[in-house]
Amino acid sequence: MSTPQIDFPRLASSLLRLGGPNETLAGVTARGAFPAAMVGGALHVPLATGGTARYANLDYASSAPCLAVVRDAIDQLLPWYGSVHRGAGFVSNVMNEAYSAARDVVHTFVGARDDDTVIFTRNTTDALSLLASAVPDGAKVFTFTAEHHANLLPWRARAHHVDLGVPRTRDDALARAEEALRRARGADRVLSVTGASNVTGELWPIAELAEIAHRYGARIVVDAAQLAPHVPIDMARTNLDYVALSGHKMYAPFGAGALIGRGDWLDRADPHLAGGGAVKRVGADSVEWLTGPSRHEGGTPNVVGAVALAAACTALGELGHEAASRYENALLDRLLSGLRMLGAEPLALWGPHTKRIGLVSFNLSGFDPGALAAALSAEFGIGVRAGAFCAHPLMDALAPKASQASAYGAVRASVGLGTRFEDVERLLTALETLREDGPACPYRLDAGRWVVEGDARVVPAMVSRSRRGVSPPEPSCR
Ligand SMILES: Cc1ncc(COP(=O)(O)O)c(C=O)c1O
Structure with missing residues (x-):
């Protein structure tokens, strides 16, 4: 029986390579790759006021969207899916090799020492x-x-x-x-x-x-x-x-x-x-x-997760740090200056001139942060996060508690490689509208979370539990 001549390291590294067979991210970047293509980048979400809006994801710091090239790497891997470690089948060899290659990629990504x-x-x-x-x-x-x-x-x-x-x-x-x-x-x-x-x-x-x-x-x-x-x-x-x-x-x-x-x-x-x-x-x-x-x-290890993480490391490396940080800093500068114009001073431990990543927490006078985030979602299709961001002691030092427990914390907007400038502008315009005109919908606290009274939005049927088959109520927003 002849042994198949398979070059496992090359196979594994091709599983981790990005895009089509002849295209690397460096090539894509040279053609102007920012904003980088993200899975769900053109997603439309329902508004409580009626209709839909393209989702402006300004919540990268919680969980960033998946890079399209990372999804491609996963798609390349999945047909080879099989048992890992001691499986004797050929696909097990592929899984083992992909898992080891992913480890090497992460090792290189953080500049780790050999040992x-x-x-x-x-x-x-x-x-x-x-x-x-x-x-x-x-x-x-x-x-x-x-x-x-x-x-x-x-x-x-x-x-x-x-x-x-x-x-x-x-x-x-x-x-x-x-x-x-x-x-x-x-x-x-x-x-x-x-x-x-x-x-x-x-x-x-x-x-x-x-x-x-x-x-x-x-x-x-x-x-x-x-x-x-x-x-x-x-x-x-x-x-x-x-x-x-x-x-x-x-x-x-x-x-x-x-x-x-x-x-x-x-x-x-x-x-x-x-x-x-x-x-x-x-x-x-x-x-x-x-x-x-x-x-x-x-x-059993999460091989697909490890390969996805490694593909993301490879993608970040190929996109190039300098180009990426130029792009993110331009987004951040606009966000910071726009928020300051609105009187929403970004939270900072060490003053406004400290270097930061594309992440800004702020409060808008007169708004509970949770209610503000709910209104940005319901009325403008903008995703941010509100609260204390799993850093309660820091938030205690930065933004002392207001009298209502729900008003504790801040709103956080965060950007990344798939963010469009238009998304930042939409946030700034929405904040101005809310500040000038107030919310268009009635909001109430439900188990510590701000919700729209009579919310007409329905989640897609594939993830829906209680709402499947229920006709939405009439919007109660102006
Ligand atoms: C600074 C920091 N550390 C740790 C974590 C925890 O990350 P994970 O939820 O992925 O475990 C987070 C998540 O937001 C974070 O921002």
Whole structure:
């Protein structure tokens, strides 16, 4: 029997390549690729006032839409779908190769050191939770109060956690970290910090913090959930020990994230998911765990999610950081200046001149943030997020609670590579209209969420539960 001459690395990398057989994103970019093509980029949504509008997605920081080229990569993979790991069929070889290739792509994307481990996780929360449980007992862990709950709660649960508070300048952040690490010499120490705030968009000085951490023999963890879609990461050069990220914020669909970093503590830690795939040998009363990523990836892995994440990494690399950040900064500048004209001052920890990613949180005088976000959706077809963005302690410091619990927080508009300038203009015009004329629909709080009274919009039948077959009520909006 002759052995088929298959070049697996090439096959796997072609699965991860973008677009048609002869087209790369670099070629598309050269022809002016921004806004980048997104799945659902031309979606129309119903308005409570009647009719529809093209959906203006200004909620990239929560979950970015899927890049069309990432969908293409998934489409190329799915016909090869089959069991992974120990399957003997040919498609299992393809799955295994695609999964390994995806790991390599993520490793390169963050500029990891040769011996760094890439563990596929569900998301950033999962990655940070895994790491927090792997840090040796007795280690001292330092976080700022300004973190997303994902980078706060797993660390707070440890025995030796030090809260560094909310720094009011960049230098203050460096000074607080330095002072705390200097005093805490001795035990294992870990500083875990966000790369970019999901509330203010401000970029944190991770290179300087890494330098300080290492000066005092500590390790640094970067929560890159918001950083990775916007700013290139070079772990080796910046000397970052660990990075956590989420595919769904980087233009891949939900389901896969990664923890990248030093393998020693991870190889000694209890497995994140005990079960098949994580073990070498199980006896009647004994178990020998694997080391490396498999130790923490028990069960059947999310190969499609990993390949989608890798395809998104490849796409971001090929789109080019400079061109992408020029585009995003132009969107951001317009958003910031427009909001200021409306008197909606963007929330900031460190003042208006700090560099930030394309994300702005604000309040409009006279509006509950939840009600404002509901009106932008119902009356204008604009998607933003409202609330405290899973960063309650930071929001407490930035936007003190109003008398009603529901008024707590802010509205967040966030942009990315598929955002059109027209979407930003639509938001600014809608805010002006709401400020001048008030909402056209009646709103009420329903279990903590603002809804339109007698909302006439129906969700598509494929996802509908209660509304299937029910005729919509008459719109009650003017
Ligand atoms: C800064 C930051 N860290 C962590 C997370 C958690 O990400 P995920 O929900 O994908 O686990 C988020 C999500 O919004 C975030 O913005």
